[in-house]
Amino acid sequence: MNLSEHASKALSQALVRSGMRSTRQREQVFQVLLNRRDHPTADEVYARTRMEMPTISLATVYNCLETLVECGLVRQVNWEREPSRYCPNLAPHAHFHCVETGRVYDIDLPSDIMKSLTGVLPEGFDAETVELSFRGKGKCPPSG
Amino acid sequence: MNLSEHASKALSQALVRSGMRSTRQREQVFQVLLNRRDHPTADEVYARTRMEMPTISLATVYNCLETLVECGLVRQVNWEREPSRYCPNLAPHAHFHCVETGRVYDIDLPSDIMKSLTGVLPEGFDAETVELSFRGKGKCPPSG
DNA sequence: TTGATTTTTGGAATCATTCTAAAAAGATGG
């Protein structure tokens, strides 16, 4: 499965906008993230990317992920001291970490909630980003 | 400056409740956290603790911090991939990370906001903990 | 005090991530 016309354009545009080049590796890594939106770690992305591109190196996967985050196409999700996870969902959303399965779910954040969140900041604090994450028992542990 | 009567009681009670022992090291580390509520890292706690107890080891500081977190007296605050920070403020609150100074501020969270937060979770998700953090330019960078 | 259990300790080990420096690939201007 290849990057859709649309995703491919979005990628090269975002790269060029940030003064970076479009490469096979970056396309492939982006593709992997779009294929399965299950918040993989860098290691998992590495494994999946190698299926299509067996010679890619782990360092490159880290580089590509960093690049994608920098040019705004991907969000890096950190939780406790666990390895970073990567998520191509750019809509404002929170994350739910299931303590039983380790799975991470995207939780939609209505814009009125977003507003009330930044409202808690006292005078003089100017938030660029807001991170909201939950930890607990999620949906149905056994299945997908 | 010694642990106040009250704090000392709270500590040993919390420890006993969790089946753990009260030790000089644990008291001292707790004390350090209470003295300056500026969200120190383990290294910083180590440095401060050694001023009163020069022979304590870094491993012990990590152990003590973990113990304090486990028995519910201290909150471990993680942000991006930076070293963990420790905070003895148990009231529900968010954290603001200043990108300019690296300083971390506690932000009070009104209970109605807390409620609306857990309200965003779909059926079947049961949150044990909620983490909210902001990143941006905070108050007056030079002083305080 | 005695013995059982927990804690402390210094140093080694772990492990995600970053760095390094050389090779490869992509862009640019003729």
Place this chain on the structure above:
DNA sequence: CCATCTTTTTAGAATGATTCCAAAAATCAA
């Protein structure tokens, strides 16, 4: 297409916060 300049990739080494280890010390209960 060629020469050149810049960016990217790559393998492996280095980093750094944290955890693990096994022995010594401290605490607890009887």
